Amino acid sequence: MNLLNVSNVVKRFGGLVALNGVSVQVDRHELVGIIGPNGAGKTTLVNVIMGIYYPDSGRMMFNGRDITRMPPHRRVKLGISRTYQVPRPFSNMRVLDNVAVAAMHGAKELSVGEARGIARDILERVRLADKANLYPLSLSVTELRKLELARALAQGTKLVFLDEASAGLTGDELREILSVIEKIHDExxxxVMIEHVMKVIFNIAEKIVVMVNGEKLAEGKPTEISSDARVIESYLGRRWASV
Ligand SMILES: Nc1ncnc2c1ncn2[C@@H]1O[C@H](COP(=O)(O)OP(=O)(O)OP(=O)(O)O)[C@@H](O)[C@H]1O
Ligand SMILES: [Mg+2]
Structure with missing residues (x-):
C-alpha cells in the first residue's frame, strides 16, 4: 500500500486551473522529487495535500485514510508535515522552543518538559543543537532551513514535504542541508522534495515527478526523466546547463 495516494486532483483559483487532474503516489520511505517551471502547481499540490485548500475534485489517501476533506490539523496528527519556501519561525522564541511548540502540536499530548526533551533530540538529529538557545534572527539561511525541518519532524511526521529547502544555498551550505535530508530519510x-536545482534532485531522489502547467508531465527514475524527450523539450532543455 502507498503511504500517499493522490488521484485526479483538480484545484482552480477563479479561472486559473492550478492543478488539472494530478495523480501522484508516494511509497513508504521513498524520497520523491517534484520539479517543474515557476507556476507549475508544485506548491499548490503541497497546499492541497496539507489541507490549506480543498481540491475541487479528486481524492487523497494517506496511510489508508481518506484525507480529501480532512482539516489540516488532523492531517498533521496523522503524520504529514511540510516546510515553507520562505522559513516561518516564531521570532520571539528561542530555537529550542520553536521546535518544542511544534512537538506540542503533533500527534501526542505532551507537557512542556517532554516537548523540550523531544526538541533537544531533534535538534541533534538536524545538527542544530548548538543553536538551541539562540533566537531565529541570529541563524544563517542554512540553519533556518534546518529549523524548518526540525519543526516538521517534531510533529511526529511520517511524510515531510520540503518546498525548495536548498534554494539560494551553494557549496558547503548546500552539502550540509542535503546530508541532513539524507540522514532523516535514512532514519x-x-x-517529497520540491526543487529547482537539478543536480540536487537528480542525485538524491529515487523517483522524480515533473509538473508543467498544473499537470503531471512525466514520472520515473532520475535516469528515465533525464532522457525523456518531452521533459527535455518542455523544461530540462533550458536548465540542463546547470546540472
Ligand atoms: N492562493 C492563490 N490564489 C490564486 N492563484 C494562486 C494561488 N496560489 C497559487 N496560485 C497560482 O497557481 C499557479 C501555481 O502556483 P504554485 O505556487 O503552485 O506554483 P509553483 O510550481 O510552486 O511555482 P514556483 O516554482 O514559482 O514556486 C500559479 O499560476 C499561481 O499564480
Ligand atoms: Mg512553489
Missing part, C-alpha cells in the same frame, strides 16, 4: 522518514 525512515518519507520525503
Amino acid at each position: 525512515g522518514i518519507t520525503i
